[in-house]
Amino acid sequence: MATKKRSSANESGWSSGSAGVLVGAAVAGAAIGLAANVGRKLFVQFTSGATGNWSDALATEHKMTLAVFDKIQATNDSQTMMRSHLLAKLKYALTKHALQEENVIYPALREAGERVDADHLTADHGYVKTYLYELEAMAKDDPSWLPRVAEFRTMIERHMREEEDDVFPRFRAWLSEEKDKELTALMNKEGFKFA
Template identity: 65%
Template sequence: MATKSQSKSGTGGSGNQDNEGLFNWGSGNTGVLVGAAMAGAAVGIAANVGRKLFVQLTSGATGDWLDALKTEHAMALAIFDKIEATDDSQTMMRTHLLAKLKYALTKHALEEENVIYPALRQANSAYDADHLEEDHGYVKTYLYELETMPKNSPEWLARVRDFRQMIQTHMTEEENEIFPKFREQLSAEQNSRITAMMHKEGYKFA
């Protein structure tokens, strides 16, 4: 995704005519400024790549695809724990934690919907894939409701608990039934390919 760029700029003087002509857009200092801007952009790109790698590596990008998804499940439940530990006066904290939960679940859903569920369908498990993807629609509904409800309402936390119960049922079905059965059908090469594809999808969203 990232591209490397190199720029050379002279320090001034008549002996640097080639460098002066490279970025000579009407000011003697323009070349220096553009060179500095390009260097800053390169640093920004590198930092962004590093951030993406960090996010991906700390959000389950270890082991194969099922191990990674299990880790992401556990991380989402840990955010639920923090949300449920808040009280009605902590509206800013609830808003912050809900944003973290939405990010984690959205990234996770994209990995499953763009890689795992299509692979399930290809393996003649369309019913399971459709069922799990239907659950993701309810996830979006819960997130929308929690974003629009007053964060200091007693009903808000009750809705969070309903959401968690739904999510845990979904996760248990994936971890204990559908995904292990599917993984058993895969060759080592197929398993590695699906793992790489899923991590690539997660990296896009990191």
């Protein structure tokens, strides 16, 4: 009786060379994925942080947020998927922005003796989270959805004006050039974590 030697390559259809190519492709794919993620983070942070100092970067993010609101408010009740997508984009932008402010700028405000402003602005962020929660929970074709978005936008615009026209200019005037650069670097680092 002749014993037939079977090779594992014949059974599986793969040779050791094919397996090596497959492993190489998987490693290359993982490397490309990691590089793309880092590239995405750099792009997201660059678009908001490349404008100069921390207050300019936050003002740019404010404008970008209002542009998302514009797109949301241009939808109609039949565009539920588009509304969901844009709401997710808004939530992402506002969450990243809030983390930068709450973890860097508002603590620096407190350190500068501006506790009342820091606490007030932080409290506004609580309302932002509430609006986002409510809008996510509501049916996107509910006739009251867009009016709720408009109410949310009004609150956000008031918050932005307060920061850009009053609190941040006053705070920047108090900061040394060195501290201003330090806050910019810290805020960009915080944003990069979330980007």
